Amino acid sequence: MKKKLIVIGAGMATGRALEHLLEREPEGWDVTLFNAEPRGNYNRIMLSPVLSGEKTYDEIVTHDDAWYAENGVTCRFGERISNIDRTAKTVTAETGEVLPYDKLLIGTGSNPFMIPLPGHDLDGVIAYRDLEDTERMMAMGADKRVVVIGGGLLGLEAAAGMAARGADVTVVHIMPHLMERQLDEAAGYLLRKALVDKGITVRCSANSKEILGEGGRVRALLLDDGTELPCDLLVMAVGIRPNVALAQDAGLAVGRGIHVDDQMVTSDADVLAVGECVEHDGALFGLVAPLYDQAKVAAATLCGEEARFVQKDLSTKLKVTGCDLFSAGDFAEGEGREDIVFRDPGRGVYRRLVIEDDRVVGAVMYGDTADSNWFFGLIKDRTDISEMRDTLIFGPAYQGGAAVDPLSAVAALPDDAEICGCNGVCKGDIVGAIAGGATDLGAVRACTKASASCGTCTGLVEQLIAVTTGAEVETKQSICGCSDLSHEEVRRLIKAQGLKSMPAVWQELGWRTHDGCHVCRPALNFYLLADWPLDYADDPQSRFINERKHANIQKDGTFSVVPRMWGGITTPDELRAIADAADKYDVPTVKVTGGQRIDLLGVKGEDLPAIWADLNDAGMVSGHAYSKGLRTVKTCVGTDHCRFGTQDSTGLGIQLEKVLWGSWTPHKLKLAVSGCPRNCAEATCKDIGVVCVDSGYQIGIGGAAGMDVKETERLIDVATEAEAIAVVCAVTQLYRENAKYLDRIYKWMGKVGMDWIREQIEDTEARAALVERFEISQSVYRRDPWADHAARKAESYQPVADLTLEAAE
Structure with missing residues (x-):
C-alpha cells in the first residue's frame, strides 16, 4: 500500500524533493501538495525577467499540470493548512x-x-516576493513613480524591471553602497553607475523615516533629512524571515527557523522540512544551491536511504539588471591582507582578489565572471597561489605567464563545483548526465536543468561537455525539445526542401513528436507564413493566446482592446465610438498608451466579439x-503645426502604418517618425525610426528602450516619401525572411551585421524584390481580425499594393 505524504508549500525546494522522491519510488507514495498560492511550483529566481517582460510566467513554471497528473500528485493549490496534529498524524x-x-x-x-515605518500599511506599499507582487508591479502603467x-x-x-516598463524609479538604500553583503565599494559603485545609466535614481546612505499617504494610499516616502520622494507605488525589498508559524503552533522545535538535523528531519521523526523555513546548525538559507541539496537529502530520507546535508562554502553569482556579479569568501580589509585589483573601465570590468598567507580568501568580480568557478575553487581548497601570483588576476587561461587552453580550468574544477546557480547543478551532475548519453547542450539541459533558467552558465556547460566528451562543443541552441535543429537550420531547410506545412516539417526534418509542441509550433507557423505566403494556411492554434483572442489577456482574466489610430491621429467620431463602447461594456479602465492610442482595459472575454463589432461599425480596426x-507608428505634428518641422511627419507616419498594419513579424515591431x-x-529608440530633415529622411533601425536600451543605427538617407516607404517595407520583409x-x-541585426542589411537595401533591384514579396504576403494575410471576414472581405483584405501606390503619389 502506498504511503501517504503531505507536502505543505509548492516552493523550489519541495518541487525538487518531489522530483527526487518520485524518481526513486514512483509507485511508493500517495502525495498531496498544498500551497497557499493558487498555483504550483515555479522558479522564483526568474520573477525578475517576468517583471521586465523578458519572460512570461508560463516560461518559469517548473512543474505544470501535466507533470502533477503524470506523477499522481494531488494538488490543493490556493489552500492553506491551518493545523498540524502530530499525535494523530493529520x-x-x-x-x-x-x-x-x-x-x-x-x-x-x-x-x-516589512519595515514597521509609520504608513507601512497604506495601499500601494508592497513587498517583492511572489507572482502576485510581480503582477501588481506589472499592472502599474508607464510614467508612474516607484520608490524601492x-x-x-x-x-x-524590482527597480530595473519597473524602469524597463517606463516607470520613474528611485532606489533608497541605507548603506553607503549597493549590495554591500556581496560587493565591495568599488564594485558597488560600478553597479550604481550602470543603474543610473538606465535612468534609475539611486540614493545611498538614505534612512527612511515615514511613508506618507493621502486618502489611504501611499503618496511619498519621507527620509530623515526631510526629503520627500513622491511615489505611486512603494516596494519594500529589505529581507526575508523564515515562515515558522505553522511549525511553531504544532510544537516543533523552532529557533530562527524550523530546526532540522542532517537528514532534514525536524524534532518529530515523521516530519521533515526543507527550504528557507529551516535552520540547520544555526544557519538559515536563501540561495538555491543549498535548498536543492536539502531536497535531495529529504527525498533520500523518505526512501530510507542514508544521506546527510552538509553546509558548503557558498559563492554568490548573480545577474543584476543585465550586469554579471560574483562574490565569494571574505573581502573585508584587514591586517596581513593585500588586494590584487584589475579594472577595465572601457568594458565595465572589475576584479578584486583578497590574498592572505599566499591564499585567496575573497573575490569580487563585476562585468566578467567567466572565471568565477576557478577562483571559488582556489578559495575553497585554500590553494597556495605563490607560484602564480603575478598572473593570478587574469584567470586560469594565463597561468604560467601565457595563454593556455581555457578548457583546462574547467577540467580542473572539482565535482562539487556549482555550474548552474539557478537550479543548483554541480559539475558532477553534468558529468554524470554526459556519461549517461547526454552529449549535447539540449540533452544536458533536459537531464539536469543546467542553463535552463537565466542562461548565464550556458558557456560553462558547453565547455564542460567539450572537456568530458573530448569533442568540439556544439554551441547551437535547438528550436525545442522536439528537434536537435536550430531555428536557423529549420528555416534554411524549410526553404531548401520546399516544406510548406507543419506535417511536412515534422516528417522530413525528423521531429521527435508527430505534432510539435507549444515552443516550436508558433515559430514554425511564422516561418511557413513568411516563406510560403501563397501556399501555407495560417494555423490560429499555433499562435499565443493573445493572438488567438485578438486582445491582450490581463492578470484577472479580462482583456485589453486597442483600436488602431493611424499615426496617433483620431477624430471626434472615433472618440465617441470608444466612449460608447466603454460605457456599453462596463470597461473599468480607459488609458492613453505610449503609442498614442487608447486602451480599453478589463473587457470580459464573452464581450470581445460584440465590442469588436461595435468598433468595426465605427470604422475602427484592430491596433494589433x-x-x-x-x-504603432508614433508621430509628431510635423510641418502642419510645428515651426521646427521639416517634413510632414504625421502624414508619413499614417501612410507607413496603413502600409504595414497587419504584417506578422518575428517579434513586435514599433516605428516612429x-x-x-x-x-x-x-x-x-524604435525598431525602425525615420527622422525628417531638410534634405529628406534619415532611416535608422535596431533601436530598443526596454531592458536593453539602444539607439538606432543609420541605415540609409532618402529624398522622398515614396523612397522612405519602400525602404521601410523592404527592411521589414528582410527581417521577416531572415530573423529568428x-x-x-x-x-537580428547583431547576428547578420548592419553592413549586410545595408547592402540589401541600397541595391535597388534587391529592394524592389523585397517590397514585392512584402506586398504579396500582405495581400494574402493582412486582415482585420476583429471584422467578420465574410461580410467585410473587401475591407479586410485590401491589397497593400493600392496603399503603396497612394503613398507614392
Whole structure:
C-alpha cells in the first residue's frame, strides 16, 4: 500500500524533493501538495525577467499540470493548512477537512520583512516576493513613480524591471553602497553607475523615516533629512524571515527557523522540512544551491536511504539588471591582507582578489565572471597561489605567464563545483548526465536543468561537455525539445526542401513528436507564413493566446482592446465610438498608451466579439497591440503645426502604418517618425525610426528602450516619401525572411551585421524584390481580425499594393 505524504508549500525546494522522491519510488507514495498560492511550483529566481517582460510566467513554471497528473500528485493549490496534529498524524485544511499522513514535508518558505515605518500599511506599499507582487508591479502603467526601499538583489531587480516598463524609479538604500553583503565599494559603485545609466535614481546612505499617504494610499516616502520622494507605488525589498508559524503552533522545535538535523528531519521523526523555513546548525538559507541539496537529502530520507546535508562554502553569482556579479569568501580589509585589483573601465570590468598567507580568501568580480568557478575553487581548497601570483588576476587561461587552453580550468574544477546557480547543478551532475548519453547542450539541459533558467552558465556547460566528451562543443541552441535543429537550420531547410506545412516539417526534418509542441509550433507557423505566403494556411492554434483572442489577456482574466489610430491621429467620431463602447461594456479602465492610442482595459472575454463589432461599425480596426507584428507608428505634428518641422511627419507616419498594419513579424515591431532632429516622436529608440530633415529622411533601425536600451543605427538617407516607404517595407520583409522567431530587430541585426542589411537595401533591384514579396504576403494575410471576414472581405483584405501606390503619389 502506498504511503501517504503531505507536502505543505509548492516552493523550489519541495518541487525538487518531489522530483527526487518520485524518481526513486514512483509507485511508493500517495502525495498531496498544498500551497497557499493558487498555483504550483515555479522558479522564483526568474520573477525578475517576468517583471521586465523578458519572460512570461508560463516560461518559469517548473512543474505544470501535466507533470502533477503524470506523477499522481494531488494538488490543493490556493489552500492553506491551518493545523498540524502530530499525535494523530493529520493536517487540517482551512476548509476544515482533515487529512492523515505517514510523512509530512514542510516547505513554508519565508515571509518578506516589512519595515514597521509609520504608513507601512497604506495601499500601494508592497513587498517583492511572489507572482502576485510581480503582477501588481506589472499592472502599474508607464510614467508612474516607484520608490524601492532596499539596495540588495531583489530591490535592484524590482527597480530595473519597473524602469524597463517606463516607470520613474528611485532606489533608497541605507548603506553607503549597493549590495554591500556581496560587493565591495568599488564594485558597488560600478553597479550604481550602470543603474543610473538606465535612468534609475539611486540614493545611498538614505534612512527612511515615514511613508506618507493621502486618502489611504501611499503618496511619498519621507527620509530623515526631510526629503520627500513622491511615489505611486512603494516596494519594500529589505529581507526575508523564515515562515515558522505553522511549525511553531504544532510544537516543533523552532529557533530562527524550523530546526532540522542532517537528514532534514525536524524534532518529530515523521516530519521533515526543507527550504528557507529551516535552520540547520544555526544557519538559515536563501540561495538555491543549498535548498536543492536539502531536497535531495529529504527525498533520500523518505526512501530510507542514508544521506546527510552538509553546509558548503557558498559563492554568490548573480545577474543584476543585465550586469554579471560574483562574490565569494571574505573581502573585508584587514591586517596581513593585500588586494590584487584589475579594472577595465572601457568594458565595465572589475576584479578584486583578497590574498592572505599566499591564499585567496575573497573575490569580487563585476562585468566578467567567466572565471568565477576557478577562483571559488582556489578559495575553497585554500590553494597556495605563490607560484602564480603575478598572473593570478587574469584567470586560469594565463597561468604560467601565457595563454593556455581555457578548457583546462574547467577540467580542473572539482565535482562539487556549482555550474548552474539557478537550479543548483554541480559539475558532477553534468558529468554524470554526459556519461549517461547526454552529449549535447539540449540533452544536458533536459537531464539536469543546467542553463535552463537565466542562461548565464550556458558557456560553462558547453565547455564542460567539450572537456568530458573530448569533442568540439556544439554551441547551437535547438528550436525545442522536439528537434536537435536550430531555428536557423529549420528555416534554411524549410526553404531548401520546399516544406510548406507543419506535417511536412515534422516528417522530413525528423521531429521527435508527430505534432510539435507549444515552443516550436508558433515559430514554425511564422516561418511557413513568411516563406510560403501563397501556399501555407495560417494555423490560429499555433499562435499565443493573445493572438488567438485578438486582445491582450490581463492578470484577472479580462482583456485589453486597442483600436488602431493611424499615426496617433483620431477624430471626434472615433472618440465617441470608444466612449460608447466603454460605457456599453462596463470597461473599468480607459488609458492613453505610449503609442498614442487608447486602451480599453478589463473587457470580459464573452464581450470581445460584440465590442469588436461595435468598433468595426465605427470604422475602427484592430491596433494589433497583442501581436508579433506592427504595433504603432508614433508621430509628431510635423510641418502642419510645428515651426521646427521639416517634413510632414504625421502624414508619413499614417501612410507607413496603413502600409504595414497587419504584417506578422518575428517579434513586435514599433516605428516612429520625427519631423525634425529634435526627435519628439523618439524615432531613435524604435525598431525602425525615420527622422525628417531638410534634405529628406534619415532611416535608422535596431533601436530598443526596454531592458536593453539602444539607439538606432543609420541605415540609409532618402529624398522622398515614396523612397522612405519602400525602404521601410523592404527592411521589414528582410527581417521577416531572415530573423529568428522572437528576435527583435536589434538582435537580428547583431547576428547578420548592419553592413549586410545595408547592402540589401541600397541595391535597388534587391529592394524592389523585397517590397514585392512584402506586398504579396500582405495581400494574402493582412486582415482585420476583429471584422467578420465574410461580410467585410473587401475591407479586410485590401491589397497593400493600392496603399503603396497612394503613398507614392
